[in-house]
Amino acid sequence: MIGLIRAALRARWRSALVMMALAAAAAAAAAAPLLYASAAERAATAVEVAAATPAERRITAERHLSPVVPDRQQPSRAFPPELSPDLPAVPGFDTIGGLWITGRIADPADVPPPPGELPDGLDGSLGWRTGVCAHLTITAGRCATGWNEVVVSARVADRAALSLGGTAILYTGEKYPISRFTVVGLYTPVDPSGDYWAGRTFFAGWQAREPIADPMFTTRETVHRTLAADYVESADLIGRPEAFPDAARTAPPTVGAWAPGYDWAVRTDLPALDARIVASGAQLRDGLELAGLPLVLLAWLVLWFAVSFGVALRRTEAGLFALRGTPAALRWVLVVAEAVLPVLAGTPLGYLAAWAIVAVLSATTLDGAPAVLPDTNSMIWAVAAVTGALLVGLAAQWRAVVAPVAVLLRSTPARHRQALAGTAELVAGALAAAAAYQVTTVDEPAGGLELLVPMLVALTAGLLGARIAGLLAGRAAGRALRRGRLVRGLAAAEFARQPAQLRVVALAVIVFAMVAFSGTASAVAAAGRAERARIDVGAARVLTVAPLGEQDLLRAVRDADPDGRYAMAAARITRAELNALAVDSTRLATVAAWSPRYGPDAATVASLIRPRPPAPLRVAGDTLTVRATAVAPPPNSRLWVTLLPVTGPMVRVQAGTLVAGPHTYSAPVEACAAGCRLGAMEVETPYTLEYAIDVTVTEIADASGPIDAGLTDPARWRTVSGTVLETPQLTVDAAGARLSYRSRGRPDLRLVSTATPMPLPVVTGGEPADAVPSATGPMPIGRAGRLTAGPAGAVTLVDLEYADIAAYDAAAAVEPQVWLRADTPDAVVAALTRNGLSITGERSIAERATVLAGQGPALALRFHLLTAAGAVLLGVGALVVLGADRPRRVRQLRALRAQGLRAGPAWHSQLVAQLAVVAAGAVLGLAAGALSWWMTRDAITYYVDGVGPLAPPEWPGAGAALGPVVALVVMSGVAAGSAMSLRRAVEER
Template identity: 35%
Template sequence: MTGLVLAMVWRRRGQAVTLALLAMLAVASAVAAPAYLIAADRAVAAGQISTAAPGELGLSIAASLNPRAGADPLAPPPLDFTTVAAALVDLPGFDYVYATEYPAVGIEPSLEFASRMVFRQGVCDHLTLRAGRCPAGEGELLLGERTAARLGLRPGDPVTLTGARFNDDAQTPGYVPAAVPQRLTVVGTYTIRDAGEAYWGSHGYFTATPGRGPGEPVFTLMATVAAMDHPGSDVSIDGTAGPAALDVDRLGDLRAGVDRLGDTAAKLGSGVQLSTGLPGLLDRIDAGRAAARQLVPVLAVPLVLLACFSIFLAVGYGAEGRQDELAVVALRGARWWTRWWLATGESLVAVLAGAVAGCLAGQLLVNVVAASRFPGVGVDPGWSSLRYAPLAAVAAVAAAVAAQHRQLLSPVSTLLRRNPARRGRRVLITEAVVVVLAVVAGLQLALSNGSLTGLGLFAPALLILAFALVAARLLVPVLTRGAARALRRGRPGTALAGFQLSRRPGAERLFALLVATVGVAGYAACGVDTAARGRDVEAVLGTGAARVLDIGPVYRQQLLAAVRAVDRNGDFAMAVSRLPSGGPAVPSGLAVDSTRLAAVAAWPDGAPAVRAVAARLRPDAAEPAAFAGTDISVAATTTGLGVGRRLRLSLALSSVDGRGDTEVQLGLLQPGRRVYQQRVRLCQGGCRLNGIGLTAVGTALGITGRVVINELGTVNPVATAVPAERLRDPGGWRMAANGRLAADPDGLRIDLDASGGLSAAAWVQPADTPWPLPVAHAGPLPPGAVLTGLDADPLPAVPVAELPAVPLLGRHGTLVDLEYADRVAVDAAEAQLPQVWLNDRAPADIVDRLSARGLTVTGDHRAGLTALRLAAQGPALALWFHLLAAGLAVLLGAGGLVLAAAVDRGRRVEDLTALRVQGLGRRAAGRATLWTYAVLVFAATVVGLLVALGAWALTGWTLPLAGLTPPDLPLPAWPRPGAMLGACGAVAAVLFLVALATGRDLRNRVEAKTVNGRNG
């Protein structure tokens, strides 16, 4: 009996090979998913490590040492560095750098700042020497080039330095000498190669200091550090993880080692501080792996179901094709096991052979994909990738047996029917169950807020299958009406093709298979394209511009002036500062140089034109009041102050040439007319007036009085800052609180009325900016549209544009003009989180140009690098499996189509040959053969595209395409139409070529048999 089964396999070896290939694809799909997850886990780790920031690849353990602590019997015992270093022994695979530093005074002209005396191992290998040499002996120093130029020092010059400590007295803050002076020698000057290099750790050696420019430590040898007297020092060991520590197979050991290191450091006491970004990197790797484990099964499940369905269809077609053989077996009264084995043996042999081959094919397929997509990572093959292979093989066998149940159980009369009966109640129940499961899975997704767990994980697969089955149910009436219409119109070829499909129940299942094939491929295209567009939004809009540079401490006017000096035409650079946080009700804000907004910033889709928004943010305004020199002079007349009420007069000024901001105290106001003067070195190139401040001295309540500002100008040179007519016009000024302005023939009259006292200054400001300030916003504005200004005071604003998102900030944020916002600020403080945004036309030496203008770059963010990092995260890597699944789905659909055509071929050749002999034209017969399955493919493509979009609409929102914690950005929810049409068109092209090939073969067979019949 087995020999007979094998003979049957050989006799129909074409069908057997096709069925084996389908079974191989089914098992390969089940093997490919876990194998791909193993490869993706490794690729996620490798990708995150390769694109990690330097601070995420190292650690620093630091302590403060006091060599004099032993002199105080009450002081704790000194902490030597041996104790600190012992904490690192348990974490191998790192390259360590030892450093120590302490403050010293003597070369800076003021005690407000101290020099950082630093020893760092191998420092000269990471510096560029501009003059002289590296220190080679005790007492030798290396100065920064700008520091040396500022202080007038050259190699060979002697200096005297004294160890110092910081005096935190609020009245006289600064550094004070606290050690024996030491005479040292400058032997060289340097510039930094890369301040962001991992070697420098997180010590901020090169952070800029207002008024001094970029920070530049004084580097020396350990011998000098040890020999020089100093009150205390900070010691550290910075470790950078090497390849051994970052091996993707040892990340668990790395996390455990970092945890143990943290516990060890904690046991050493608060004097030891551990800082590292490694836990964040490892957490990101874990999150990426978790996202991949959610995304891969989304298409792995429908792929396996599609494979089983294709086997069911293929075996069912084959069983229908040999019903006459099975009828003879049943007619001869064979025992049930003999009948069962003859009915199923041919299919089972092919399915089992394909299942065995699928185990190897799935792993090899993933190996090929991983080798091309994850070069150098490897897939770590193992038996675990085969854990679902037995289940897939059992499912394939079950599908094969289920497809033949009718041939096994039907009586001889039914088996001898030429046209099989329509599908009965049992098939309807099965399809209804699939539809119900799809509805339940969709409801679970909705009720669980998109949790891809339980039945919800199967929702995309069940929905695609349910839509395909329902569409197939609607196929027969449509085909029947179409065929009848074609016959009435005299198109027998088209009518024959339609009737061929409408009269065979297998055509419905084939149509469902093709719809599901296109649906799976289309769903994969939805995920891949939507995710790719989302990564573009995250990389570009989330960064803010093509490149964003973080700047060290700097005044806002310094930032504006430096950027405008570097980019005079506004072609590639824009100054940016953050607005202070105003609480949960006030969205985050950016102050930008809106004259460059259109040239530099990334702009969200669907927003008003960027040039129009920039123009609304910066409408024309009056010229600011400006002082021409350093000797500021204010004439004011004071009257009506009560006894014991005293006021201090101050001015908030900003240098017009970028030197910074300041608040100048002019002294106490005296009764009557007085002139108040002050020299302000910041105003050498001129200063802009931001406000006139009146502050109460003491805590007196009920302050009332009148102050008339008679003149505003400078003494040297003699110049007027504000013309008299502008002073006399109260409309050119504004006062937010504690008083009112009025016209006066002698100048600007300020009537104070502060019943609660003046705990802060009452400010009078020139109305040289729009008021309220124009603001573009994403998301709702706070009540009254009051933002938090640059000086942390309430800032009335008027919305001029609503955006889908603010660059960098996302869907809740605001944009104001930096210069206008700075004019209305009176704090004279540094910019908050200053940045310089650049487009892709910025010169390669932009960092050097900015540094030459006194700015220090402390961070460099590039949209391109962010895109690479996103492409190396779990969601992006997992979606490559979706492409693999789409390819396998196309192969399954093509295989099912080939097998269906092969089974139908014999009977269709007989039918069409008879019609040809009876007079059917060659052209009509050709249409009936060529276009039967081609039309089916075309209809399945259209319906499959709709199925994919429907399944995506219901489930696509649940996929973690942007990771488990998506950013607050308007990420796209739908793919581009072109991407969908292209993907479905490619699938249709493959299936269409298969359909045409089978139709051409059928036509040739019909014509050959017709000729032979006529000749015979």
């Protein structure tokens, strides 16, 4: 028996090799998704962690401590509080302890200050932080290591006149002694936006309207022994990449257990990061759960075809075995052995091939190239796929054992059972319809089913297409032969008469459908990610800067790029009534990465939110005068003027007490030496039973003389409305701006300069509020246009300069940013720094696109391209198997040659027949792929957080045709080569 089996395998080694290769393909297709999922999930986690903000990788425990005062009657006798003896420790996290107190870095000449007053100097702090010296660049001297030694930042030393080796004075309150420290070094922080400083605003206050000094760093003991009203003790845990996801999930409870009680506050954004990691992993597994199944099924189909084809070729041999009385059991043993041994031999080869392919894919496409490790689940699935292949092989050889001798010895194979074939087609169609219904109508995650629908649709299309193609080819053969078109007629006859040809058509349909769908999904996903990256970031590069005033931000950017070619200032408005992105609209069309799908183009939006340049009243010098006429003013009524300096906080100065008749009022305005914007004039009156005010402002002048204040233009001045106070009457005519009021209710007697259109124009995709709060009362909002979506995820845009002027508060910008074009010269970025901007971080469209491409949904779609390539190889294998029928075709063609058929038409007919198989598969497969895409396009997951501001394109660009074209070229080449190999044999007599 063993000898017979060995002889059979030797005689049919090509068939055995094909079966082994197909079994290996099935094993590889089953194991590869699981191997890839394990590596890809680690890579996706690494991408999410790398893209996370420092706050999302940090746990902060913090508490406030007061000094110990044993005797409440003697508060000056205070002692430092008791601190925690240790710090929390979590594997994978770096723990950074901290302790600091706040105070005032005082001028020695003003110490001690008068009772109840603060000394001259800078608000600042004294702090200790674990390992702080490693995160400071010591520009002079050394780091503080001893008692009462401090290092101060270079800019604070310059502002506060602190010298190396000198004394720094910290005033912590009149109840506590003044502390003196020796300055042993000057520093600049290393990477203030890095993990070490994350969550701590140590250096953010320097550019605020009222600067806050960088901390003075010293030892823990020095901070502890310096008496102050409030001690802040903290522990910051920064997660390293290896802490995610497992250790990071246990870290918050660990820190919470370390810091029990109400006095400790534990904060973390780790759950938000973990939620993205979990979602990315779940979407990756859903996308890969059924990824290998189409390839396994295709391998089984090719195996069925190959074994069935081989059985058909060995039909006579099987008939002779039966004719000679060979027992059925022995024939079954021969059949089983001939199928089982090659399949079993292919199992380890397929698993190793899957491991090698995924390892290469990991090394070349996954960030960090995670190691691909064999696991039990992948082995189990590989064995299951091979078991299925084995059953397919045995089922394909069933007829060779059970068929009657007469059937086996026939030269022409029996016709297929049409009922059985029709049932298979109905079952495949029903499954495809059910899956498509589930995906397109059920409002729940498809769980990867959307990626199985193409296989089911392709299988249905292949079975039905092969049946229809056979019928059409039969009719075409008769018609062509009657008309004398030999090549076409013989090719159609070969196509119609041979079941093997039609089976390859069905397989080719499946191959092209898989390629078309995978290519389409990948192309649409790539386009969607590119657009999503542009939306999320807003410009090619976006710099985040330390807090500063909106006018300071605008001025710094405009001075760095005076032509407006490369840089644009932007900030957020985060009020409940208006959540918007404020941009320098004069540069929006040039700098922003604008999408046509937003709605109006960038230039149109810029003109809508800034219909004309603002016209603020500018004053300069150290004196401001107001010429006004008052009619019987109430006693002790005063005139005040509110000014907004170019830099610094808002200034409100008194111009004098109102007197009857025309009078010139004067106010000193030292803060306006560099220039100010005149905001408002206000009449302040004492409380009374009835208010009677009549004041007309006729002229405003600064140090250079009268200014064009528009006091005769009704569009240039307004009163305050919407407050709890009454609104006076405003009359603006040739005589000037007149405020008049007579009533019992207290009025708001402010006359506000209007520098922007009213209401404030916004372009939005939502429903804006009627008004937003400002320092002069509710500011009306008006929709100037609509957006479908907007840059940086904003659906509402407003002009930054308009918003700053309308707010009337000289507030610091929220999330100040500088948007840059991709070709921005380094000189522009350097000029931003010179102009006072402290760059704390940078984002780019390219980096965001990389993050999106590294998330679970993108990695799953990427793997489906690999399965499409595997499908093409299996399709090539089917064509190779079809080419094994060469002896039969040669005999037929030589017989036709003997009857007078020329050699050219003879082998040309085979070439046309083989190419027709590929062409039919391509046409039907591409149609099936397009249908599959149309049914499932809305169910495919592209991003971890959902569909995004704009849905991806519904149909791909021309790049999606690359895969089908390559598949067509490869399979056509193999088919043509098979036909060309007959040429010499046919030409020989």
